[in-house]
Amino acid sequence: MSILKLLYFPNKKLRNIAKPIQHIDNNIKILGQNMLETMYYYKGIGLAATQIGINKRIIVIDITEKKNNPIILINPKIIKIDKLKINSKEGCLSIPIKQKYFILRYNKIKIKAKNLKNDIIELEINNLLSFCIQHEIDHLNGILFIDYLSNLKYQRIYDKINKINHKIFFLKKQNYIK
Template sequence: MIRPILIHPDPRLKKICDAVDDLSDERRALADDMLQSMYDAPGIGLAAPQVGVLERLIVLDCVKDVDPEPLVMFNPELLHSSDDLNTYEEGCLSIPEQFAEVTRPADVRVAWIDLNGNPQERDFGGLWATCVQHEIDHLNGKLFIDYLGPMKRQMMTRKSQKMKRERARG
């Protein structure tokens, strides 16, 4: 089921999410819905708070067009970040049609629980590293525009508010 994606500003996007304590069928269905919603949007990552669920769950797929490699992460945690940095032009499904360059660690190691309840750990680089950090930020109530200067952040927030109003009018 494709779920509606919250548009900034929405107070739920600024909340710190709760850890997932059990992998119920309902949570697995949520993960599946999130993947469908992400692909439909289209995007390369989606965090549970973006669909109004304040739990530590993210989905991502940075190669969706070639040979899909969907990842579902419950309780993802950054274990290590490199000193080397990368700058990517980031966007966000909750801040549609707006992009800005954000600098983040180039490589990260992440631990998480997979759909079967198994602990996983993996190193990510390049776009995958940027995407997983962006999505984990969502779980901590942080948006990519929080890395920008106040003027640019306000301008993007105003554009987002305007788009949100226009969508509400239908």
């Protein structure tokens, strides 16, 4: 398996809307496994294909501490929501800062998706798994969790990332980083 390259905000490809997967073939199965490997490598709990520059509706998730219960969802769709929203403390592998922010998410949802065996599955989920799936489906729709923040918080994140990118550019220019 392979570790795939992550895209980082403000990369415009993160705003792409992913296309449905028509056929679950060996390439999709390999993609799912590579996405899991990438997510584990970067110590995440979820990853959407758009975060690695692939415009397909596939997400991977594993919220367990031991990283032993991976979920791969093809063409996931929320089909039912419980009206109760609660604060979810979120970060993102594509937002390279350590801070997490509170986002209002539905506590309980029902989703429909396909698994790698091409079976249609429906899951009723809540709490962290619900928040994570909503976050990853947002990615498939070109939405980042920071889009839910105030303009001021969004601007601060944008400025921090630009500062980081400027330092990296300077170090590369000086041949400190290859």
